[in-house]
Amino acid sequence: MARKLDKILVIDLEATCWKDKTPEGMHNDIIEIGICLLDVKSGEISDNRGIIVKPERSIVSDFCTELTTITQNLVDMEGIAFTEACRILKNEYDAHARPWASFGAYDLRQFQRQCTELKIAYPLGPSHINVKTLFALKYQLGHETGMAGALEMLNIPLEGTHHRGVDDAKNIAKILHRILQ
Template sequence: MTARLVNVVDVEATCWQGSPPPGQVSEIIEIGLTVVDLVARERLAKHRILVRPAVSAVSGFCTELTGLTQSEVDGGVSFADACATLVAEHDGRKRGWASWGDYDRKQFTRQCRATGVDYPFGNRHTNAKAVFAGEGRQVGMARALDIVGLPLEGRHHRGDDDSWNIAALVLHMVERGSWS
């Protein structure tokens, strides 16, 4: 039996054009989360958690891509606090979750290991991109929206907007019977 609620998660992380500068690593700077009711077939709520990077700076390339600035993320919470919020406010360990591709899951795993923070999710992760590809299409989120005739809402490469759009794709797959 399919769980009723799923968290659709999209993260943005520090990034560079090319290799990171010495001493810097990819760190989550924004977590977007949309709660989806798979039974009612609707997006219930969109959330955004800004995360203050511990060792890396937001590059000009990263700002151009995401719109996030160093001063904006400096006002965010620590990664540990963000993970605690996912558990306490979004049932992170109990509720299944999905992302577009496996990057988000791997980034959480890497960063939790590197920082000693408990992983905020349970084992029920669904790679929505792989489910969509099972319908014959291995494409990015924006292209997937275009293929199925759904609008790109908000700004691409913003965690909350991307999670909202991925949630629309999840609901499309639910309607088609390819989501389990």
Template structure:
């Protein structure tokens, strides 16, 4: 890893549907939740959710039910994906810091969206899959488990709203901190 003191935690939310997307629409990032985890103290800082206006899709009722985000919220408060990537680089040092997410979805989606929209990929090559790490370290876990179950296994309560990037990033940081303290 490029740093051992601070790790950038990322959690994405994307447009989604119950079943297949409508013709002409595809899943795209609508929120990037971020925070910085200090690996020495476990302190979480700079926690925010950056809302993104989708270009190729609309927020479905299913997506709103899952994330609480609406098309209206994104139309009024969302910014362009390019601007979001610039924020990650400028304010979160995303090209230099090791970063973590719960599973590989966020890694794949960030790469795919950068390629799809011809934007420079904003992250370093040092990625930590917290889901895999948790499964390797936690006794009694034989397969990968979801973030909410992982919190429960640790005796932690989910803070905030599940499937909101701003809150999930903070919860992932809590799981990662436990993993780092309990690595052999």
């Protein structure tokens, strides 16, 4: 399959989490896939959405809701199965054929781990761009910084709710566009 290099798929995941250690019998499950497409030439950000995913092996803790604003009720009412979310990535975003980016390596590892554990075909392509590392290298920081800090350094206002995938994907795309300029 030919690579599509006109746009980069930008992804930000939110997953179930707990204030302390993971409770017995629970697993970190993806509960939101924030996604958008960044046009490499123009910098236009399109197809921005948040796919709410119903966790299969855990529940949304109060701590997780405080961090993300995502509630158990929201995932129960609007969430789709992880397999369906993967199908959307592959079929609607050509995720397997495009380079994709996230802020740090967490999203890459979480996607790989959950696909492996649930025996689901990995929907993303092999070309992952770690925007967090790329930003630190581009601006010769000597250390990595968080997404909010990177936006602040670039004088780009943080748009939406921090730790909501739909909003963070768009914010990450803005950082990546600036790096690519």
